[in-house]
Amino acid sequence: MREHRDKGDPSYYAVIFTSKRTQGDKGYAAMAQHIEELAREQPGFLGIESTQNQQLGITISYWSSLEAIKAWREHPAHKVAQKRGKNEWYKYYAVRICKVESERFFEAN
Protein backbone atom coordinates (compact mmCIF):
# COMPACT_ATOMS: atom_id res chain seq x y z
CA MET A 1 0.00 0.00 0.00
CA ARG A 2 1.37 3.40 -0.93
CA GLU A 3 0.91 6.29 1.46
CA HIS A 4 -2.71 7.35 1.70
CA ARG A 5 -2.20 10.51 3.72
CA ASP A 6 0.54 12.85 4.92
CA LYS A 7 3.42 11.75 7.07
CA GLY A 8 2.96 12.31 10.78
CA ASP A 9 0.25 10.65 12.85
CA PRO A 10 -1.27 8.30 10.35
CA SER A 11 -4.13 6.98 12.53
CA TYR A 12 -4.97 3.73 10.85
CA TYR A 13 -4.56 0.04 11.58
CA ALA A 14 -2.64 -2.89 10.15
CA VAL A 15 -3.67 -6.52 10.53
CA ILE A 16 -0.61 -8.74 10.25
CA PHE A 17 -1.53 -12.29 9.27
CA THR A 18 1.40 -14.74 9.25
CA SER A 19 0.81 -18.37 8.42
CA LYS A 20 2.21 -21.76 7.58
CA ARG A 21 0.16 -23.77 5.11
CA THR A 22 -0.64 -27.43 5.04
CA GLN A 23 0.37 -29.41 1.94
CA GLY A 24 -1.69 -29.14 -1.27
CA ASP A 25 -4.09 -26.48 -2.50
CA LYS A 26 -7.44 -27.97 -1.41
CA GLY A 27 -9.36 -24.97 -2.74
CA TYR A 28 -7.13 -22.45 -0.97
CA ALA A 29 -6.02 -20.35 -3.95
CA ALA A 30 -9.55 -19.76 -5.25
CA MET A 31 -10.84 -18.88 -1.79
CA ALA A 32 -7.88 -16.58 -1.07
CA GLN A 33 -8.61 -14.62 -4.24
CA HIS A 34 -12.33 -14.47 -3.46
CA ILE A 35 -11.72 -13.30 0.11
CA GLU A 36 -9.23 -10.64 -0.97
CA GLU A 37 -11.72 -9.27 -3.51
CA LEU A 38 -14.41 -9.20 -0.84
CA ALA A 39 -12.08 -7.49 1.66
CA ARG A 40 -11.41 -4.73 -0.86
CA GLU A 41 -15.14 -3.94 -0.92
CA GLN A 42 -15.50 -3.57 2.84
CA PRO A 43 -16.02 -0.18 4.56
CA GLY A 44 -12.76 1.07 6.03
CA PHE A 45 -10.51 -1.11 3.85
CA LEU A 46 -7.36 0.81 2.87
CA GLY A 47 -5.03 -1.70 1.21
CA ILE A 48 -3.51 -5.16 1.25
CA GLU A 49 0.00 -6.54 0.70
CA SER A 50 0.91 -10.20 0.57
CA THR A 51 3.98 -12.35 -0.03
CA GLN A 52 4.88 -15.95 0.69
CA ASN A 53 7.67 -18.46 0.46
CA GLN A 54 7.79 -22.20 1.18
CA GLN A 55 7.93 -21.68 4.94
CA LEU A 56 5.81 -18.63 5.60
CA GLY A 57 3.06 -16.42 4.24
CA ILE A 58 2.60 -12.80 5.30
CA THR A 59 -0.51 -10.79 4.48
CA ILE A 60 -0.95 -7.29 5.83
CA SER A 61 -4.27 -5.54 5.41
CA TYR A 62 -4.79 -1.89 6.33
CA TRP A 63 -7.99 -0.51 7.82
CA SER A 64 -9.33 2.85 8.94
CA SER A 65 -10.56 1.69 12.36
CA LEU A 66 -10.83 -1.20 14.82
CA GLU A 67 -14.55 -1.28 14.08
CA ALA A 68 -13.87 -1.91 10.38
CA ILE A 69 -11.50 -4.76 11.32
CA LYS A 70 -14.06 -6.29 13.63
CA ALA A 71 -16.85 -6.05 11.04
CA TRP A 72 -14.66 -7.79 8.45
CA ARG A 73 -13.68 -10.48 10.92
CA GLU A 74 -17.40 -11.19 11.50
CA HIS A 75 -18.42 -11.07 7.83
CA PRO A 76 -20.31 -14.33 7.07
CA ALA A 77 -18.25 -15.24 3.99
CA HIS A 78 -15.04 -14.48 5.87
CA LYS A 79 -16.24 -16.70 8.74
CA VAL A 80 -16.66 -19.59 6.29
CA ALA A 81 -13.11 -19.07 5.04
CA GLN A 82 -11.74 -18.85 8.59
CA LYS A 83 -13.32 -22.18 9.44
CA ARG A 84 -11.89 -23.88 6.36
CA GLY A 85 -8.56 -22.25 7.16
CA LYS A 86 -8.42 -23.95 10.53
CA ASN A 87 -9.69 -27.28 9.25
CA GLU A 88 -7.80 -27.56 5.96
CA TRP A 89 -5.30 -24.88 4.99
CA TYR A 90 -3.20 -23.79 7.94
CA LYS A 91 -0.77 -25.59 10.18
CA TYR A 92 -0.26 -22.40 12.10
CA TYR A 93 -1.24 -18.78 11.95
CA ALA A 94 -0.98 -15.58 13.95
CA VAL A 95 -3.18 -12.51 13.65
CA ARG A 96 -1.86 -9.27 15.10
CA ILE A 97 -3.98 -6.14 15.12
CA CYS A 98 -1.70 -3.11 15.20
CA LYS A 99 -2.09 0.65 15.37
CA VAL A 100 0.19 2.38 12.87
CA GLU A 101 1.97 4.99 14.96
CA SER A 102 4.27 6.43 12.32
CA GLU A 103 5.17 5.84 8.72
CA ARG A 104 7.82 6.96 6.30
CA PHE A 105 8.37 6.37 2.62
CA PHE A 106 11.22 6.35 0.17
CA GLU A 107 10.96 6.41 -3.59
CA ALA A 108 14.05 6.43 -5.82
CA ASN A 109 14.29 9.21 -8.39
Added chain:
Amino acid sequence: MREHRDKGDPSYYAVIFTSKRTQGDKGYAAMAQHIEELAREQPGFLGIESTQNQQLGITISYWSSLEAIKAWREHPAHKVAQKRGKNEWYKYYAVRICKVESERFFEAN
Protein backbone atom coordinates in the same frame (compact mmCIF):
# COMPACT_ATOMS: atom_id res chain seq x y z
CA MET B 1 7.55 -15.08 15.42
CA ARG B 2 5.62 -17.37 17.72
CA GLU B 3 3.79 -15.92 20.70
CA HIS B 4 6.20 -14.63 23.32
CA ARG B 5 3.69 -13.92 26.06
CA ASP B 6 0.09 -14.58 26.98
CA LYS B 7 -2.84 -13.48 24.89
CA GLY B 8 -4.44 -10.20 25.93
CA ASP B 9 -2.62 -6.87 25.86
CA PRO B 10 0.64 -7.83 24.24
CA SER B 11 2.43 -4.44 24.60
CA TYR B 12 5.11 -4.69 21.97
CA TYR B 13 5.81 -3.16 18.59
CA ALA B 14 6.02 -4.31 14.99
CA VAL B 15 8.04 -2.55 12.30
CA ILE B 16 6.55 -3.33 8.89
CA PHE B 17 9.07 -2.83 6.11
CA THR B 18 7.65 -3.24 2.59
CA SER B 19 9.89 -2.72 -0.42
CA LYS B 20 10.40 -3.03 -4.14
CA ARG B 21 13.95 -3.88 -5.18
CA THR B 22 16.02 -2.57 -8.04
CA GLN B 23 17.42 -5.13 -10.54
CA GLY B 24 20.45 -7.26 -9.62
CA ASP B 25 21.92 -8.20 -6.27
CA LYS B 26 24.66 -5.54 -5.91
CA GLY B 27 25.69 -6.85 -2.51
CA TYR B 28 22.14 -6.86 -1.17
CA ALA B 29 21.83 -10.51 -0.08
CA ALA B 30 25.05 -10.48 1.96
CA MET B 31 24.14 -7.20 3.64
CA ALA B 32 20.58 -8.33 4.35
CA GLN B 33 21.89 -11.40 6.14
CA HIS B 34 24.45 -9.38 8.07
CA ILE B 35 21.88 -6.80 9.14
CA GLU B 36 19.39 -9.43 10.23
CA GLU B 37 22.05 -11.14 12.37
CA LEU B 38 22.93 -7.79 13.90
CA ALA B 39 19.27 -6.95 14.56
CA ARG B 40 18.87 -10.22 16.46
CA GLU B 41 21.60 -9.09 18.89
CA GLN B 42 19.99 -5.73 19.70
CA PRO B 43 18.35 -4.99 23.06
CA GLY B 44 14.58 -5.27 22.79
CA PHE B 45 14.61 -7.43 19.65
CA LEU B 46 11.80 -10.02 19.81
CA GLY B 47 11.65 -11.62 16.37
CA ILE B 48 11.69 -11.18 12.60
CA GLU B 49 9.64 -12.60 9.72
CA SER B 50 10.37 -12.00 6.06
CA THR B 51 8.99 -13.09 2.69
CA GLN B 52 9.28 -11.76 -0.83
CA ASN B 53 8.08 -12.29 -4.36
CA GLN B 54 9.06 -10.64 -7.67
CA GLN B 55 7.02 -7.53 -6.92
CA LEU B 56 7.27 -7.01 -3.21
CA GLY B 57 9.27 -7.82 -0.10
CA ILE B 58 7.79 -7.73 3.40
CA THR B 59 9.90 -7.86 6.55
CA ILE B 60 8.32 -7.50 9.96
CA SER B 61 10.52 -7.12 12.99
CA TYR B 62 9.14 -7.15 16.53
CA TRP B 63 10.50 -5.03 19.36
CA SER B 64 9.81 -4.50 23.03
CA SER B 65 9.64 -0.69 22.88
CA LEU B 66 9.80 2.39 20.68
CA GLU B 67 13.19 3.16 22.26
CA ALA B 68 14.58 -0.17 21.06
CA ILE B 69 13.31 0.56 17.54
CA LYS B 70 14.88 4.01 17.57
CA ALA B 71 18.22 2.70 18.85
CA TRP B 72 18.32 0.10 16.07
CA ARG B 73 17.39 2.68 13.47
CA GLU B 74 20.36 4.80 14.62
CA HIS B 75 22.85 1.91 14.88
CA PRO B 76 25.94 2.87 12.81
CA ALA B 77 26.06 -0.38 10.78
CA HIS B 78 22.33 -0.13 10.12
CA LYS B 79 22.80 3.47 8.97
CA VAL B 80 25.37 2.31 6.41
CA ALA B 81 22.89 -0.29 5.12
CA GLN B 82 20.06 2.27 5.00
CA LYS B 83 22.19 4.58 2.85
CA ARG B 84 23.11 1.80 0.43
CA GLY B 85 19.45 0.79 0.37
CA LYS B 86 18.41 4.20 -0.88
CA ASN B 87 21.28 4.49 -3.36
CA GLU B 88 21.38 0.97 -4.75
CA TRP B 89 18.83 -1.59 -3.63
CA TYR B 90 15.36 -0.09 -3.38
CA LYS B 91 13.04 1.48 -5.90
CA TYR B 92 10.56 2.06 -3.15
CA TYR B 93 10.04 1.27 0.48
CA ALA B 94 7.71 2.04 3.35
CA VAL B 95 8.45 1.72 7.06
CA ARG B 96 5.51 1.58 9.44
CA ILE B 97 6.02 1.51 13.18
CA CYS B 98 3.02 -0.14 14.81
CA LYS B 99 1.85 -0.91 18.31
CA VAL B 100 0.51 -4.46 18.56
CA GLU B 101 -2.87 -4.02 20.23
CA SER B 102 -4.03 -7.62 20.20
CA GLU B 103 -2.87 -10.98 18.94
CA ARG B 104 -4.30 -14.43 18.50
CA PHE B 105 -2.79 -17.71 17.40
CA PHE B 106 -3.95 -20.92 15.86
CA GLU B 107 -2.03 -24.17 15.70
CA ALA B 108 -3.45 -27.32 14.12
CA ASN B 109 -3.52 -30.46 16.23
